[in-house]
Amino acid sequence: MPKIKKRILTGDRPTGSLHLGHYVGSLKNRVKLQDEYESYIIIADVQALTTHWEKGESLYDSVMQITSDYLAAGLDPNKATIFIQSMIPEIHELTMYFSMFTSVNVLRHNPTIKTEAAQHGFKDMTYGFLGYPVSQAADITIFKADLVPVGEDQIPHIEFTRKIVRRFNELYAPVLVEPEIIVGEIPRLIGLDGQAKMSKSLNNAIFLADPPEVVNQKVWNAVTDPARIRKNDPGHPEVCTVFTYHQVFNSAEVPEIEQDCRQGNIGCVACKKNLASKINELLAPMHERRKNYSISDIKDILKTGTAKAHEVAIETMQEVREAMKIDYFKQ
Numbered sequence: 001m002p003k004i005k006k007r008i009l010t011g012d013r014p015t016g017s018l019h020l021g022h023y024v025g026s027l028k029n030r031v032k033l034q035d036e037y038e039s040y041i042i043i044a045d046v047q048a049l050t051t052h053w054e055k056g057e058s059l060y061d062s063v064m065q066i067t068s069d070y071l072a073a074g075l076d077p078n079k080a081t082i083f084i085q086s087m088i089p090e091i092h093e094l095t096m097y098f099s100m101f102t103s104v105n106v107l108r109h110n111p112t113i114k115t116e117a118a119q120h121g122f123k124d125m126t127y128g129f130l131g132y133p134v135s136q137a138a139d140i141t142i143f144k145a146d147l148v149p150v151g152e153d154q155i156p157h158i159e160f161t162r163k164i165v166r167r168f169n170e171l172y173a174p175v176l177v178e179p180e181i182i183v184g185e186i187p188r189l190i191g192l193d194g195q196a197k198m199s200k201s202l203n204n205a206i207f208l209a210d211p212p213e214v215v216n217q218k219v220w221n222a223v224t225d226p227a228r229i230r231k232n233d234p235g236h237p238e239v240c241t242v243f244t245y246h247q248v249f250n251s252a253e254v255p256e257i258e259q260d261c262r263q264g265n266i267g268c269v270a271c272k273k274n275l276a277s278k279i280n281e282l283l284a285p286m287h288e289r290r291k292n293y294s295i296s297d298i299k300d301i302l303k304t305g306t307a308k309a310h311e312v313a314i315e316t317m318q319e320v321r322e323a324m325k326i327d328y329f330k331q
Contacts, residue, residue, distance in 0.1 A: 008033055009145035009179070011042030011085075014062035015051070018069040019205035020279070021189040021198030024248055025151040029182065031074040033149060039080040040143050040309060041070065043302075046086050047136065050129040051116070067298050069208050072286040077301045083309035084302055085139065090313040094138040094320060095131075098164055101171065102134055112156050137161040141168075141176045142316045143309070149182040173323035175316075189248065194223035194241040209290070212280045219245075219276040224268045231267035242268070242275055250278040 010030055012018065018027065033039060043066055045059050063084065070082060085091060107113060107130050122129065133156075140148055140161050148158050158181045165178045188197050191204025198205045206218050223241045227233075237243035237258050246257055253274070260266035293301075321327040 005036070005038040006146040007038045007040065007144060008147045008149060009040045009042065009140045009143045010149045011040075011044055011139075012066060013044045013048040013051075014059060014066045015048050016062060016200045017065050017207040017209055018073075019198055019200065019207045020249075021191075021205065022069075023073060023208060024189055026149050027070070027073050027075075029149050030080070033147075033182075034076060034079040037147065039075075040145070040312075041075065041080050041082045041305075042085050042139055042309075043067065043082065044085045044136075044139065046092070047132050050126070050132045053126070053128070063302070064295060064298055065209075067302060068290055068293060071293050071298070071301075072208060072290040074286075074289065077305065081305045081308050082301060083306040087306045088142075088310050088313045090310075090317040091135070091138050091142055093317060094142050095135045097320065097324065098134045098137055098168070099131060101167060102131075102164070104130070106160075107131060107133060110156055110160065112153055115153070133157050133160050134164070137164045140179055141165055142313045144177040144312075144316060145179045146177060147182050148179045152183055152188060155181060155183070168323075172320075172325075175319045175323050190241060190244055192218055192222040192241065206279065208283060208286055210283065211287070212276075212283075215280050215283065216273075216276045219272050219279065222272065224271075225261075228268065231269075232264040234264045235261035235268075237261045242271055245275055245279075246271075249282060250275065 008030075010026060012022065030039065030041065043063055045063060048059060048062070067082060070080075071077070075082065110133055113125075113130065113133065116129075136157050137160060140158075141164070148161075150158060158179065162178050165176045168176055190196070191198040191202055192206070193202070193204040196202055196204065200207075206215055210218070219242070222245070225236045225240045228235050240261070243254075243257065243261065247254055250257075257266065257271065257274075261271065318327070322330070
């Protein structure tokens with residue numbers, strides 16, 4: 001199956017609805033890139049089990065939700081191939097082969113692994129959790145992705161993948177592609193609490209499916225300048241979460257907002273109302289696109305995308321087995 005365009009592989013673990021952090025960190029970029037590249041979007045349900053292994057029954061709803069979020073954000077199933085990881089058995093085969101020449105120490109020192117282990121309180125990491133960078137490397141390489149759009153926290157995983165590719169090609173034959181990294185325009189979006197990056201688990205997120213009244217309430221509760229008590233007090237926008245969001249979602253008005261805030265000419269209530277309005281303007285077309293897809297439509301899109309992705313994976317694995325000299329019946 002010859003490649004016409006350069007190929008992209010990206011995706012998410014289905015652990016719940018996507019939020020604005022996902023959108024500005026990678027999803028917005030994926031929508032733009034689908035017109036320029038051959039795009040494969042993986043719903044990494046196996047990797048979701050690395051932190052939610054006891055919640056397998058929730059995967060169906062999460063897979064449907066995340067696909068709905070993709071379509072709402074503007075991913076076009078006629079341009080981007082959306083597929084389910086667990087339904088491509090060749091990925092799991094390649095993961096095992098990669099694990100044969102990957103040391104445990106390398107995985108333990110991966111900064112993303114260490115950060116996530118701390119976040120989840122893992123004192124003793126499972127085999128699956130420790131090894132999910134290997135699984136991710138298989139996701140990327142089995143589709144011979146030229147480019148991988150990611151948030152900055154995923155860069156160590158892609159660098160690991162590049163090392164895996166070089167090692168495999170040196171050991172066996174140069175059949176795998178070493179991917180390049182594309183980082184989103186907004187590497188990290190702080191949460192509404194101003195304390196950490198936006199996250200469902202920290203309850204500090206605005207989701208792409210949130211209706212206007214929910215967005216209004218969440219923005220109303222967002223952290224602002226703690227030193228500002230009265231409306232006409234001079235503000236410090238550099239410490240205000242709401243101002244940070246204006247920089248991302250309302251850049252045209254930022255100079256005026258900053259000046260008015262510092263001079264005490266605008267209060268936090270008006271500033272928050274303005275921000276909520278801008279975010280709702282962003283989400284409005286997503287709500288409209290979401291209405292166009294029923295659960296039946298979403299299932300059909302996933303079946304079609306997974307079948308197409310499976311064909312590519314089968315072809316790559318034939319090359320991998322030949323390179324490793326384990327295609328026994330072709331000898």
